[in-house]
Amino acid sequence: MDAPTNPWRDAFEAFKASDAAQMGASARDAAFARFDAHGMPSKRDEYWKYTPVRDVTPETPVPANNAADAFADVDAYRFVFVDGHLDAARSDRDALAKVADVAGEKGAPWMDGVFNALQAKPIIGAQQQVERPFADLNLALFSDGLAVRIPAGAALDKPIHLRYEGNRPAHLRLEMLVEKGASATLLESGAGALTTGAEVVVEDGATLNHLRAQTEVADKQFTALYAKIGAEAQFKTFTLAADGALIRNETQITMAGENGNGHIAAGVMGRGKALIDNTVYISHEAAHCESRQVVKNVMDDESKAVFQGKIYVKKDAQKTDGYQISQSVLLSEGAEFNAKPELEIYADDVMCSHGSTTGALDETALFYLRSRGVPLKEAEAMLVAAFVDEAILEIADEGLQNIIRKAVDAWMAERAAG
Amino acid sequence: MLKIENLHCQLEDDADTKILKGVDLKVEAGKVHAIMGPNGSGKSTLSYVLSGRDGYEVTDGSATLLGEDILDMEPDERAAAGLFLAFQYPVEIPGVGNMIFLRTALNAQRKARGEEEMGAPEFLKLVREKAKELDISPDMMKRPVNVGFSGGEKKRNEILQMSLLQPKLCILDETDSGLDVDAMKLVSKGVNALRDEGRGFLVITHYQRLLDHIKPDVVHIMAAGRIVQTGGPELALEVEKNGYADILGAAA
Ligand SMILES: Nc1ncnc2c1ncn2[C@@H]1O[C@H](COP(=O)(O)OP(=O)(O)OP(=O)(O)O)[C@@H](O)[C@H]1O
Ligand SMILES: [Mg+2]
Numbered sequence: 001m002d003a004p005t006n007p008w009r010d011a012f013e014a015f016k017a018s019d020a021a022q023m024g025a026s027a028r029d030a031a032f033a034r035f036d037a038h039g040m041p042s043k044r045d046e047y048w049k050y051t052p053v054r055d056v057t058p059e060t061p062v063p064a065n066n067a068a069d070a071f072a073d074v075d076a077y078r079f080v081f082v083d084g085h086l087d088a089a090r091s092d093r094d095a096l097a098k099v100a101d102v103a104g105e106k107g108a109p110w111m112d113g114v115f116n117a118l119q120a121k122p123i124i125g126a127q128q129q130v131e132r133p134f135a136d137l138n139l140a141l142f143s144d145g146l147a148v149r150i151p152a153g154a155a156l157d158k159p160i161h162l163r164y165e166g167n168r169p170a171h172l173r174l175e176m177l178v179e180k181g182a183s184a185t186l187l188e189s190g191a192g193a194l195t196t197g198a199e200v201v202v203e204d205g206a207t208l209n210h211l212r213a214q215t216e217v218a219d220k221q222f223t224a225l226y227a228k229i230g231a232e233a234q235f236k237t238f239t240l241a242a243d244g245a246l247i248r249n250e251t252q253i254t255m256a257g258e259n260g261n262g263h264i265a266a267g268v269m270g271r272g273k274a275l276i277d278n279t280v281y282i283s284h285e286a287a288h289c290e291s292r293q294v295v296k297n298v299m300d301d302e303s304k305a306v307f308q309g310k311i312y313v314k315k316d317a318q319k320t321d322g323y324q325i326s327q328s329v330l331l332s333e334g335a336e337f338n339a340k341p342e343l344e345i346y347a348d349d350v351m352c353s354h355g356s357t358t359g360a361l362d363e364t365a366l367f368y369l370r371s372r373g374v375p376l377k378e379a380e381a382m383l384v385a386a387f388v389d390e391a392i393l394e395i396a397d398e399g400l401q402n403i404i405r406k407a408v409d410a411w412m413a414e415r416a417a418g
Numbered sequence: 419m420l421k422i423e424n425l426h427c428q429l430e431d432d433a434d435t436k437i438l439k440g441v442d443l444k445v446e447a448g449k450v451h452a453i454m455g456p457n458g459s460g461k462s463t464l465s466y467v468l469s470g471r472d473g474y475e476v477t478d479g480s481a482t483l484l485g486e487d488i489l490d491m492e493p494d495e496r497a498a499a500g501l502f503l504a505f506q507y508p509v510e511i512p513g514v515g516n517m518i519f520l521r522t523a524l525n526a527q528r529k530a531r532g533e534e535e536m537g538a539p540e541f542l543k544l545v546r547e548k549a550k551e552l553d554i555s556p557d558m559m560k561r562p563v564n565v566g567f568s569g570g571e572k573k574r575n576e577i578l579q580m581s582l583l584q585p586k587l588c589i590l591d592e593t594d595s596g597l598d599v600d601a602m603k604l605v606s607k608g609v610n611a612l613r614d615e616g617r618g619f620l621v622i623t624h625y626q627r628l629l630d631h632i633k634p635d636v637v638h639i640m641a642a643g644r645i646v647q648t649g650g651p652e653l654a655l656e657v658e659k660n661g662y663a664d665i666l667g668a669a670a
Contacts, residue, residue: 363472368509368563369519371469372579373497373527382522386513386562 009036011058012140020143023107027116031139041131048131050306050338051248051277056220058141060169063218064191065243069163070213070407071187074400076161081192084143084170096148099156100184103147103175110149115175118199118226118254132250135224138171138197145173152179152203159211164190174198176208180230183207185397191217197224204230204257209396210237215407217244224250231257231286238395240404241276242269242411248277255282255289255317265294265394267404269411270303270335277306284317284347291321296391297328298384299335300415310342311352318347324354329361329387331380361387377416384412419618420445420468420587425479427467433475437463439643440479445587445618452621452629454657455640456666461622462506464640465589469503470496483587497523498530500586504576504593506622511563516575519563520545524582548581552608553601569596577608588612589620594628606631626658639665 012032015021021028040056041048077096080087096102103111119135150156164172172193178184180203188196189212202208214221221244229235241247253262268276282291297305311322328337339356361383369379388408395401425441428434437460445451453461467474468481470493481489488496511519525535536544549559552574564572573593580588590609594602609632613619621632629637629651637653638645639662647653647665657665 362511364509365511367471367493368505368511369514369523370493371471371497371503371505372519372523372583373494373530374523375494375526375530376492378522378526379494382514382519383511386511389513 006036006039007057007059008137015141015143018143023105024115024139027120028140030120031136035133035136035140038131038133040133045131047279047308050304051246051275053133053246053248056222056246058169060194060220062167062169062191062194062220064216065218067215067242067407067410069189070215070240070403071161071163071189074159074161074187074403076159076187078161078163079146080163080165081144081170081172083166083168083192084172086144096160099154101149101151103149107147108149110177111147111175114177114199114201115147116199118201118228118252119197119224132224134195134222134248135197135226135250138173138195138222138224141171141195142173142197143171145175147175149177150179150182150184150206153181154179155182156184159185159187161187161189164188164192164196166192168192169194171195171197174200176200178202178206178208181205185209185211185400187211187213189213189216191219191221193221195222195224199226200235201228202230202233202235205232206230207234208236210235211395211400211404212237212239213404213407214239214241214244214247214249215411217241217247220244220246222248224252226252227262228254228256229260229262229289232259233257234261236263236265236394236396238265238267238391238404239278240267240269240407242407243271243274244276245273246275248279250279252281253283253291255284255286255291258286258288260286260289262289262291263294263394264292265391266296267388267391267408268295268297268299268305269408270297270299270301270305271415272301272303274303275306276303278308279306280309282311282322284311284313284320284322287316287318287320289317289320291323292394293324293326294391294394295326296388297326297337298331298388299328299337300331302332302334304336304338306338307356308340308342309354310344311354313345313347313350313352315346318349320347320350320352322350322352326356327387328358329384330358331361381409381412381416385409419447420481420483420620422468422481423479425464425467425481426477427463427474428477430473430475437474437643438467441640441643441645443638443645445620447618448613448615449635450613450619450621450632451636451638452623452634452654453638453640454623454654456662459640460643461640462591465503465591465620465622468496468589469493469501494526495530497583497585498527502580502583502585502588504573504580504588504590506591506595508564508572508576510565510567512565514563516559516561516563517545520579520582523579527583545582548578551581551611552578552604554578570598570601573597574601574605577605581608581612584612586616587618587620589622591622592624593621594623594625602628602631626654629654641666
């Protein structure tokens with residue numbers, strides 16, 4: 001009998017011959033080996049209980065739905081990737097290179113502390129056992145991406161927008177160093193990536209705001225974001241995910257310097273048989289840091305939301321302020337929310353809390369609105385908007401908040417019309 | 419204007435709890451009808467059944483507004499048809515701004531009636547004017563619906579909504595409860611300003627005090643899910659003086 005074939009190994013072997021694979025070859029080998037040691041996780045793997053990925057193959061199609069690019073009108077340094085490769089003509093590489101350090105194909109010296117530095121680092125605590133197959137596959141297989149350093153003290157004048165298009169199940173990567181006191185905003189959108197992987201280092205006193213609109217993904221997308229936050233630094237990430245058949249967003253943040261701020265927020269809108277999973281790990285390794293996780297799920301039909309969030313506090317990370325809330329509104333009886341909140345704390349002087357709720361929209365509030373003449377679907381949309389807004393308010397920029405609000409409204413309007 | 423005949427209702431998920439047991443009531447255009455009655459007699463339930471709240475099942479009888487059967491309508495359709503309920507306990511809605519709420523409601527009703535929607539400038543002007551009359555501060559208008567409002571502020575906000583929406587039939591459920599003397603005057607003034615030939619009122623209250631300001635044409639006494647007595651303003655004075663014992667005794 002033939003040995004069972006492993007399509008991912010075949011894909012990796014084939015990919016290794018390409019030019020794109022030469023950068024970071026040893027890191028890619030190591031990443032693939034990590035993946036291969038276990039293969040795709042199953043329901044028996046603790047952090048994959050609710051999210052079935054066994055049959056995800058290298059040829060998984062990445063169709064887009066008909067939602068518009070949420071960031072189309074934002075003035076930004078655009079990086080458009082089509083079928084896994086930068087479309088230079090539609091991108092602003094040269095413009096960004098004037099104000100920041102954009103690494104070429106061979107990488108750059110500053111990447112040493114970033115590339116494969118966060119992802120390969122073993123994590124302390126229980127979650128070190130967690131399989132991160134898509135992060136590893138992304139590192140092994142990424143065909144293109146952006147590596148950028150924002151020089152110390154620089155405030156990037158407009159956001160960087162990574163845009164994923166095309167039909168190929170691409171793997172795209174971001175490496176980013178925001179040096180001391182610098183600030184930048186990063187946007188991501190589009191369905192044309194099966195996986196994305198990012199490593200970002202936010203140095204002391206620096207600020208990075210990250211915003212992801214996952215509103216066009218019709219089938220699958222797997223993202224992994226690793227961030228290391230320095231002293232007095234601030235990192236905020238927000239994702240709006242809607243409708244994907246299977247979306248998993250993994251975020252791992254390390255609070256590495258005192259008085260750092262790390263915020264993760266997400267709005268999730270599910271319809272049909274969508275499954276949207278946010279899995280978050282925040283590791284407090286320095287004292288006096290604040291972290292927040294705010295996740296709001298709005299689930300209709302037979303859609304499912306998953307939230308797994310952990311706050312890990314090392315022994316020396318005294319005065320940690322860790323907050324986590326995950327809430328779901330179920331718009332139909334068939335919808336589902338699975339939450340796995342975890343605290344693991346080894347310091348004795350901390351303030352950490354988590355909470356999770358699931359329920360229908362508030363009947364009394366709905367009746368009140370309707371009694372004033374607001375039709376049911378519109379009343380639901382108002383309450384949903386208010387519900388999701390608690391996550392949207394975590395976005396630093398008001399203009400970007402409004403873009404996300406519009407996307408939420410559009411989703412509810414489509415629901416009302418449908 | 420409002421015609422209720424033999425209205426019976428029970429709880430939807432508990433058929434044994436029958437609350438309204440044959441309510442007959444008619445409110446003519448231009449008139450103010452008051453309903454008084456002991457706690458638990460079904461006054462709020464009547465207002466909910468008329469405005470279409472879930473949880474109650476009408477088992478018999480009918481209710482029409484301007485000749486239209488309202489019991490089969492959705493709550494928002496009833497509102498567009500001209501029904502307004504000032505809640506006994508106005509609802510707080512975190513995250514929904516008062517202004518957005520008012521404008522959405524007003525324009526939804528207009529749209530449902532095939533009228534043109536009101537533009538932002540005209541709406542703002544109108545709200546400012548009405549809010550001022552009810553001593554509602556611009557700051558309160560900016561807040562989410564009823565969130566952090568005091569009891570009296572919530573009641574004033576109900577009357578504000580009423581004067582913006584200009585309903586045909588206004589049901590006021592204990593709008594006087596929780597109001598201080600000055601607020602009572604403001605609210606009454608707001609209500610009286612709306613009194614006209616084409617509009618009817620159903621004012622639920624426990625106290626003559628409100629009826630001193632909003633003078634009723636007819637007073638009904640409700641007990642155990644039915645209207646047991648109907649009379650003029652003097653009936654309210656009698657309740658004020660002697661309580662319900664005599665009336666209920668006579669009705670029994
Ligand atoms: N949803 C409900 N579930 C259970 N019981 C209910 C419900 N709604 C009303 N009732 C009962 O029906 C009866 C009438 O209640 P309702 O609130 O209509 O009285 P009311 O006349 O408005 O009283 P009050 O003067 O105290 O406001 C009460 O016994 C109440 O407990
Ligand atoms: Mg009552």
